[in-house]
Amino acid sequence: MPDRTTHWESVYATKGEAEVSWYQDSPATSLAMIRAANSDHDAAIIDIGGGASRLVDALLQDGYRRLAVLDLSANALEVAKTRIGAAASTVDWIVADATTWRPTRTYDVWHDRAAFHFLTDPGDRAAYVERLRSAVAPGGQVIIATFAPDGPEKCSGLPVQRHDSASLAAELGPAFELVETRGETHRTPWDSTQAFQFSRFRRRDS
DSSP: OOOHHHHHHHHHHOOOOGTTOOOOSSSSSHHHHHHHOOTTTTTEEEETTTTOSSSHHHHHHHHEEEEEEEEEEEEHHHEEEEEHHGGGGGGGEEEOOOTTTSSSSSSSEEEEESGGGGSHHHHHHHHHHHHHHHHEEEEEEEEEEOOOOTTTTTOOOOEOOOOOOOHHHHHHHHTTEEEEEEEEEEEEETTTTTEEEEEEEEEEOO
């Protein structure tokens, strides 16, 4: 089986932006939860596994100015950069695996829509959480969306680990308190539905 980077580079090299199941024309739930987490337009926000997602477009349009997008696939990030145009120069584009990445700064909001659920190995999940803990400032917030317990068992040909807010809280540990959780029924480009959950946590100050 190809490694994660090879898999996702292949996906984005062979499929158009709207030809993948996770495509959203308007990432409304993510945007609403980021606004609820931190409405300060100077907040530092990172989108983990952002790929070609239109969330960065929506955040720029909303007035947020300190944005970063991390993804395994350079191809995916190029799609987003080309779509955004000149404003792409204001975004920090990071080609990295969230389980091995070494953050060089901290963020006020960590957002992840559907990257974490691909981590089926407990060691990979622990490595991801280690990076998250080093990258999220005290008082900062974490938004993680995954397939819900009644969601699909696979995505893009890969197995996933489905979650609810309780299982995510157990993964993050006591340094993070659950603030809210929301369900979302995502409609794919070919009109099927997928059950997602979005959970928002706050990093305790100490």
